Amino acid sequence: MTSEGLVTEQVKVPEKVQVTLDNGMVKVKGPKGEISRRLHHPKIRIAQKGKDFFVSCETMRAKERALVGTYAAHMRNMILGVTEGFEYKMKIVYAHFPIKASVKGDTFVVENFLGEKCPRKTSILGKTKVTVKGDQVLLNGSDIEEVGQTAANIERATKIRGFDPRIFQDGIYITEKPGR
16 A cells, blocks of 8 residues: 555454564464564564554655565464464475485484485474375474475475486475465
8 A cells, every 4th residue: 555655564463363563573473373573674664553563664765665565474474374374285206216204303304315325304494393194295384484494495305416307306396385
C-alpha cells in the first residue's frame, strides 16, 4: 500500500500467536514453538496497531521499499511457522549402489553412496526434525530457513563429482517444499 511517499505493508497476527517487538528484535511465539529474528534498518519502521503490525518506510529509494516487503514476508513466514510449520519432502534415488540414509543426533548420514567406503555427513540445523521412511526423507520445523538450509545441505552432500551426471543420477533430491 502506498500513500504520498509512504510505503506500508500490513502483517496480520492470528489469535493464538504472540508477537513482541523489542529494539529491532521480533519474537514470534505460537503453538509450534518460538522464533526470533533481528529486523532492523534505520529507515524502516515496524509499528503495532492493535493485534496487527505495520512495516513502513518514508523514503522513495527502491532499496528501502524492497526491504519493507522483505521484512513483512519474514514476519509472515515466522507466524506461519509457529502455527502450521514447514515440511520438505526429499527422495532417495539410486541405480548403482543402494543408499542407506540415517539420522544420528544432529547429523544426517548417507552411507554407501556410489559404493564409497566413508559415509557422507551433513548437519541438521536448529530444531529441524528429519525422518527417513524407505526412500523418502521428511524434514519438519517451524523456521523455514533452518528447514530449507538443512534440505539444501542434504542435497549438496550427495552431489556427484567426477562422474557423468546424465548416467549417474544417484542422490537425494527435494521433491516437495512449502509454497510450491
